[in-house]
Amino acid sequence: xxxxxxxxxxxxxxxxxxxxxxxxxxxxxxxxxxxxxxxxxxxxxxxxxxxxxxxxxxxxxxxxxxxxxxxxxxxxxxxxxxxxxxxxxxxxxxxxxxxxxxxxxxxxxxxxxxxxxxxxxxxxxxxxxxxxxxxxxxxxxxxxxxxxxxxxxxxxxxxxxxxxxxxxxxxxxxxxxxxxxxxxxxxxxxxxxxxxxxxxxxxxxxxxxxxxxxxxxxxxxxxxxxxxxxxxxxxxxxxxxxxxxxxxxxxxxxxxxxxxxxxxxxxxxxxxxxxxxxxxxxxxxxxxxxxxxxxxxxxxxxxxxxxxxxxxxxxxxxxxxxxxxxxxxxxxxxxxxxxxxxxxxxxxxxxxxxxxxxxxxxxxxxxxxxxxxxxxxxxxxxxxxxxxxxxxxxxxxxxxxxxxxxxxxxxxxxxxxxxxxxxxxxxxxxxxxxxxxxxxxxxxxxxxxxxxxxxxxxxxxxxxxxxxxxxxxxxxxxxxxxxxxxxxxxxxxxxxxxxxxxxxxxxxxxxxxx
Numbered sequence: 424x425x426x427x428x429x430x431x432x433x434x435x436x437x438x439x440x441x442x443x444x445x446x447x448x449x450x451x452x453x454x455x456x457x458x459x460x461x462x463x464x465x466x467x468x469x470x471x472x473x474x475x476x477x478x479x480x481x482x483x484x485x486x487x488x489x490x491x492x493x494x495x496x497x498x499x500x501x502x503x504x505x506x507x508x509x510x511x512x513x514x515x516x517x518x519x520x521x522x523x524x525x526x527x528x529x530x531x532x533x534x535x536x537x538x539x540x541x542x543x544x545x546x547x548x549x550x551x552x553x554x555x556x557x558x559x560x561x562x563x564x565x566x567x568x569x570x571x572x573x574x575x576x577x578x579x580x581x582x583x584x585x586x587x588x589x590x591x592x593x594x595x596x597x598x599x600x601x602x603x604x605x606x607x608x609x610x611x612x613x614x615x616x617x618x619x620x621x622x623x624x625x626x627x628x629x630x631x632x633x634x635x636x637x638x639x640x641x642x643x644x645x646x647x648x649x650x651x652x653x654x655x656x657x658x659x660x661x662x663x664x665x666x667x668x669x670x671x672x673x674x675x676x677x678x679x680x681x682x683x684x685x686x687x688x689x690x691x692x693x694x695x696x697x698x699x700x701x702x703x704x705x706x707x708x709x710x711x712x713x714x715x716x717x718x719x720x721x722x723x724x725x726x727x728x729x730x731x732x733x734x735x736x737x738x739x740x741x742x743x744x745x746x747x748x749x750x751x752x753x754x755x756x757x758x759x760x761x762x763x764x765x766x767x768x769x770x771x772x773x774x775x776x777x778x779x780x781x782x783x784x785x786x787x788x789x790x791x792x793x794x795x796x797x798x799x800x801x802x803x804x805x806x807x808x809x810x811x812x813x814x815x816x817x818x819x820x821x822x823x824x825x826x827x828x829x830x831x832x833x834x835x836x837x838x839x840x841x842x843x844x845x846x847x848x849x850x851x852x853x854x855x856x857x858x859x860x861x862x863x864x865x866x867x868x869x870x871x872x873x874x875x876x877x878x879x880x881x882x883x884x885x886x887x888x889x890x891x892x893x894x895x896x897x898x899x900x901x902x903x904x905x906x907x908x909x910x911x912x913x914x915x916x917x918x919x920x921x922x923x924x925x926x927x928x929x930x931x932x933x934x935x936x937x
Contacts, residue, residue, distance in 0.1 A: 461759075465752050465755075465756045466752065468755050468756055469743075469752045470748075472743050472744050472751055475870075483858065483859070483862060483929040483932050483933045484932070485615075485616075485862075485928040485932060486615050486616065486618065486619045488611075488615065490918060490920075490921040491917070494594050494917040494921075495589065496529050496530075496607050496611060497587075497599065497607045497915070497920055498587035498594045499525060499587060500522060500525065500587070500598070500606070500607050501586075501596035501597065501599055502596070503518045503521050503522040503525065504569075504585045504597075505518045505567050505568050505598070505633070506518075506570070506571050506597075507568030507569070507635070507636045507637050508571065508637070516545065519567065519633055522567060523541075523547065529610075530610045530611075530613075530614045532613075532614050533549065533610055533614050536617055537549040537550060537613070538552075542645055542646050542649065543633070543641045543645050544633075545567075545634075545642070546567075546630075546631060546642040546645070546646060547631040548628065548629070548630050548631075548646055548649075548650075549628070549629035550626065550627075550628055550629075551623060551626065551628075551629070552626055553624050553625040554622055554623070555624045556626070558624055558625045558658070559625065559656055559657060560625050560627065560657055560658065561625050561626075561657060561658060561659045561660075561930075561931070561934045562627075562628045562655075562657045562660040562885070563627065563630070563661055563927070563930075564631075564643070564660065564661065564663075564880075564881055565602050565605035565609060565629075565630075565632075565662070566602045566605075566606070566632040566633070566634075566635035566639070566643070566663075567602075567603065567606055567632070568632070568636050568642075569598040569601070569602075569603070569636065570597070570636050570909050572584040572585075572597055580912055581912055582595035582914075584913070585597060589917070592916055592918070593914040593915060593916055593917065594915050594917060595912070595914045597913055599914050600898055600904070600915050601663070601908045601909065601913070602635070604896070604898055604923060605896060605897075605923075606631050608897070608923040608924045610629070612925075612927035612928040612931060613627075613629070615924070615928060616931060616932070621931075621932070625658065625935065625937070627931060627934070628650065630647075630650075635880070638879070639881040639884065646884075647885055647888070648884075656888075656889070657889055658852060658891060659855070659856075659891055659893070659937065660882060660885045660891060660892040661893050662892070662893075662894050663880055663894060663895070664683035664876040665682045665876070665893075665895035666680075666681060666898070666900050666905065667679070667680040667860070667869065667897065667898065667900060668900035668901065668904070669902075671872075672773070672872070673771060673773060674739075674750060674754065675746070675870070675872065677745060678864075678867075678869055679745070679871070680857075680860045680869050680870070680895065681738075681873075681874045682856060682857075682871060682872070682873055682874070682894065683873075683874060683875070683876035683880075683893060683895065684734055684737075684845055684846045684847075684848060684853070684873040684874070684875070684894075685733070685734045685843050685845040685875050685876065686876040686880060686882060686883050687780075687809055687842055687875060687877050687879075688806075688807070688812070688813065688839075688841045688842040688843075689805075689806070689807060689808065689838075689839065689840045689883075690806050690808065690814045690834060690838070690839035690840070691804065691806070691834070691835040692804050692806065692817075692818065692832055692835065693802070693803050693835045694718050694719065694804060694821075694825065694830055695799060695801040695831040696714035696715035696799070696829060697829055697830075697831075698710050698711040698714060698796070698798060698799075698829065699796070699798065700796050700797060700798035701795075702794065702795070703793070703794040703796055704794070707796065710796055711789060711796070711797050711798060711799050711800040712789050712790070714829055715801070715830065717827070718802075718827055719784050721824050721825060721826070722782050722784075722804060722821065723782060725824045726782060727779045727780040727781075727782070727809075727812070728779060729768075729769055729775070729778035730778060730779065730809070731757065731761045731778060732811070733810045733845060733875070734810065734874060734875040735777045735778060735875055736761075737873050738872055738873055738874045738875070739757065739764065740754065740755075740757065741848070742754055742870075742872055743755045744870075773877075776877045777874075777875055780806055780809050780812055780817060781807045781877075782804060782806060783805045783806070784802055784805075786802065787801075787802050787803075788800070788801045788802075803835055804821075807877055809842060810842040810843075810845060812842070813841045813842070814834075814839035814840070818832060840879075842886075843882070843883055843885075843886035843892065844886055844887075844889075844890040844892070845890070846890050846891055847890070848873050851937050852891045852893065853873075853893060855930065855933045855936075856871075856893055856930065857871040858929065858933060859927075859929040859933060860895075862925060863897065863899065863922045864922075882894055897922070897926035897927070898915055898919055898920070898922075898923050899916075901916075
C-alpha cells in the first residue's frame, strides 16, 4: 500500500503541467493592468474632488463691535473664581453670585429686554422672545464654571489665574477661553443687537450652566429638562466643543474650523475585586490586588474594535478637498483605503480616540497597611463611547473581558451617557454656522469640517431631544493655545474675542432665515 501510494503521488507530480514562461508573462501583464486600472480609478476620484465654495458671512450685516470694551467685560468676568470642584464638594457660591451681579451691571439692555431665570441656584437662563412664536427657537449654550488651578502651577502663570489682566493684546486668566469667552461673547452680541433695536424672529434661549466641568448634572441637565417640559424643540442648539486653528486634526495642516456634529458617550465603571484578607506573611493564592490588576490589564490588552464610520468617516471625506493630491488618493478613496487609514489613525492618541471607545483607568484604591492583605480592591475606569455603542454594551463587554466572577463591574455613581445623535451637515442650521464662521475671517476662506467631539459638553443633555445640536467654540486658537485650556496661562487675544462676538451676532441675525 505504501509503494502504491508513492507511485500515485509521483504520477500526480509528473502529470501536473508546468507553468510556461509565456503564461507567467500573461499573468504579470494582467496583474500590472489591474494595478494601473486601480490606480487610475483612485487618481480620477481624487482629481474629481473639488474644493467647496467658500462660505462667507459678509452677507449678514451686524453692528460695529467695540473690541476694547468687550475685552474689559471678559477680563472682569475672569476675576470671579467660579471654580466648580468635585461633584458634591464645596464651591464658592459668592463668586458665582458676584458674577451674576456683574453681568447685570455690564449688560443692562440684556437684563431689561430678556427674561432672566436662576436655575439650581447658580445657573442662568435668558429668554429673548421672538416676533414669531410659531418658529422653533434657538438655544445658545455656555458655562460660567472653570476648572481649579493646581497649587504647584501657580508660579508658572505669567499673570495670576484670576487676575483678568489685559496685557500684550490678550485677556489672561482661567476661563478666558473655557468657557467665559462664550458666555460674555453671547451677552456682548445680544447687547449690541439690542442697541440697534434688533428683535429676532425666533425666540433665543441663552443657557449658562454652573457645573459643566463636573458633568453638568445640576445645571445644564436641569435646564434642558425644564425647556423640554415647556415644549421647546430647537431649530438649532450650539455649545462649545469645536475649535478654529491650524493642525486641529491629523491630516489637515491649514487653518480650519472643526464643528462637532456628535459627541461620544461617557461612563465610568468601578471594578471591585474581592478575596480573603489576612496577614501578608501567608498570602492566599488569589489576592484582591492581584485579581484587580489582572482585570485592568485584560481591559487594556483588549481594546474596543476600531471603525472608520459615522462622523469620523464624514470628517475624513470633508478634509479631502483641502489636502494634497497624495493625501486625496487615500481620503478620497475610502472604499479601498479605509483599512490602511484606520491603521494610520490608530498610531496616535487623537486618531485612535476618533475610531473607537477608549479605555482609561483613572483611580485605584486598596489596602490600609503594608502587611495586611486587603479583602477588597477597586479601580475606576473611564470610557468615552463612540457612536454605535452604548453604556449597556460597554458594560457587557467589560464584564466579558474581565471574565472573573470575583470582580464586580458597576457604574460609578450610576452616571452614564450614551453617544449623542449625529446632526446632519446638510441641515440649514449647520449651513448657518458655517456662514457665521466665514464672517470671522473676511477675505480668507476657512474650511469647515465636521467631527466627533471626544470630550464631554453640556450639549449631551440635548442629545435625546434634538438632532440639530452642534458644538463650536468660535475662538481662533494659535499655536499652543489648546494646551492652555485647563492648563497654564490660559488667555485669548482681544481681536479674536471680538471675532467671537461677531460670530454670535451673525448667528443670531442669520437664524431668522433658518
